[in-house]
Amino acid sequence: MDKGEFYNALQAFDNEYVNFxxxxxxxxxxxxxxxxxxxxxxxxxxxxxxxxxxxxxxxxxxxxxxxxxxxxxxxxxxxxxxxxxxxxxxxxxxxxxxxxxxxxxxxxxxxxxxxxxxxxxxxxxxxxxxxxxxxxxxxxxxxxxxxxxxxxxxxxxxxxxxxxxxxxxxxxxxxxxxxxxxxxxxxxxxxxxLSIGNPGDIGFLNTNFDVINALAPALPIPLSLKKITPDDLTRRIYFATDGRVGYLKRLLSIALQAAWENDDTEINLDTLEDAFTHIWREGVGSLNPFSRDFVYRRLDRAGEPFAGDRTA
Structure with a gap:
């Protein structure tokens, strides 16, 4: 895929909306x-x-x-x-x-x-x-x-x-x-x-998976499921985006550009881990949802990307 084709595909992805x-x-x-x-x-x-x-x-x-x-x-x-x-x-x-x-x-x-x-x-x-x-x-x-x-x-x-x-x-x-x-x-x-729901809701994980799955056909470079289960990937993406479609599209757009520039044939956990640091510079190690050291919690404490948003 040449540069023009990729940018057209990236723009088409950015224009996608998800009917959850x-x-x-x-x-x-x-x-x-x-x-x-x-x-x-x-x-x-x-x-x-x-x-x-x-x-x-x-x-x-x-x-x-x-x-x-x-x-x-x-x-x-x-x-x-x-x-x-x-x-x-x-x-x-x-x-x-x-x-x-x-x-x-x-x-x-x-x-x-x-x-x-x-x-x-x-x-x-x-x-x-x-x-x-x-x-x-x-x-x-x-x-x-x-x-x-x-x-x-x-x-x-x-x-x-x-x-x-x-x-x-x-x-x-x-x-x-x-x-x-x-x-x-x-x-x-x-x-x-308008919300995907809360982590404690019945069916929450399935809803998040459906949102990710709905965007998958628009990705010019596919998500990789190597060395990770769909459930684990869904959980990690939830924590990285707080369950918000806008953040999900931003995360995937950054990952897409990185994968294309590196001539990768898929977006893997390493790609996503690096992409998340473009959303939050301090999101490394245990505070990066795609790191092996991640603590599996909402990033809503003081100084974190989703701090205070639920009560704003």
């Missing part, structure tokens, strides 16, 4: 919400949470791709609108991001009330049937409680005005946004979590 159990359930729930709105006019909203790297953005994009934009005469139809909430999650910043995604030529123009009115008009003009806000925790992260309440109150106003399902994606602390404004909380169903 929780992923499929959330997609199905979003389809159900959209179908309900289309056929009855009843609007249900959804909150989806998950740790960084668990695949939230991939899921949002995968759903949007099911309903692609269409150009009719001089009009653009956007059935599902996906907007990434900017890190400056103020009312104005969020309103401008939505307007920009809708094709408004002057998203910064006007007061917030004017921008909100334009969002409503453009959503109806574009025949948008669902609004997805990714990285929505930035709304909560911005400022003090007074500012958070103002932004949450504006979001409630927007949800009421556009009369279509709204889906919020974010890390677990996004749930705090709904605690800031009781009226907003009433407009969203119980949160759904």
């Amino acid at each position: 159990s929780a992923f499929g359930k959330i997609i199905a729930e979003m389809e159900s919400i959209l179908d309900l709105s289309r056929n009855t006019g009843i609007v249900k909203n959804l909150l989806v949470t998950g740790e960084s790297g668990c695949g939230k953005t991939s899921l949002a994009r995968a759903f949007q791709m099911r309903y692609p934009k269409a150009r009719i005469a001089e009009q653009t139809i956007t059935p599902v609108l996906l907007v990434e909430v900017p890190s400056l999650g103020t009312v104005g910043a969020v309103a401008q991001a939505i307007l920009r995604a809708l094709g408004d030529p002057y998203p910064e123009k006007g007061r917030v009330a004017d921008q909100t009115a334009r969002i409503d008009i453009l959503i109806r003009s574009c025949k948008t049937e669902m609004l997805i806000l990714d990285e929505a925790q930035h709304i909560y992260d911005r400022g003090q409680r007074k500012t958070q309440y103002a932004t949450a109150d504006w979001l409630k106003t927007l949800v009421n005005a556009i009369e279509i399902p709204v889906v919020l994606f974010g890390i677990p602390r996004l749930e705090n946004l709904l605690e800031v404004n009781v009226q907003l909380r009433r407009r969203f169903a119980a949160p759904m979590e």
Whole structure:
């Protein structure tokens, strides 16, 4: 395989998304919400949470791709609108991001009330049937409680005005946004979590194996099972990625490049051990999941790559 072919294969691998159990359930729930709105006019909203790297953005994009934009005469139809909430999650910043995604030529123009009115008009003009806000925790992260309440109150106003399902994606602390404004909380169903699961769950190992196995066909250089069982490899990969699809793809992408540069015909434990140090420089010896000295525990202590993420 020459360099061009390899980079094309690497890009194709990076674009892969994995339809594991929780992923499929959330997609199905979003389809159900959209179908309900289309056929009855009843609007249900959804909150989806998950740790960084668990695949939230991939899921949002995968759903949007099911309903692609269409150009009719001089009009653009956007059935599902996906907007990434900017890190400056103020009312104005969020309103401008939505307007920009809708094709408004002057998203910064006007007061917030004017921008909100334009969002409503453009959503109806574009025949948008669902609004997805990714990285929505930035709304909560911005400022003090007074500012958070103002932004949450504006979001409630927007949800009421556009009369279509709204889906919020974010890390677990996004749930705090709904605690800031009781009226907003009433407009969203119980949160759904995007997660492969916990090590103590029944079937957890099988789920992780299924995720790895689903990505295997997209690997231009295969994973080696020499001198290791599938169960042991799955456990080691879990600890190296904390069960997050984003980290898994990053680990395998680094390993793929190393294997290709070394003219290897497979990715083995040595390749993965070295690749992990590119994710965490201090991950060596007993703290490297692919080392023979590994201690088989989550790397979530102070200074380790997954420290504090579960309670963030």
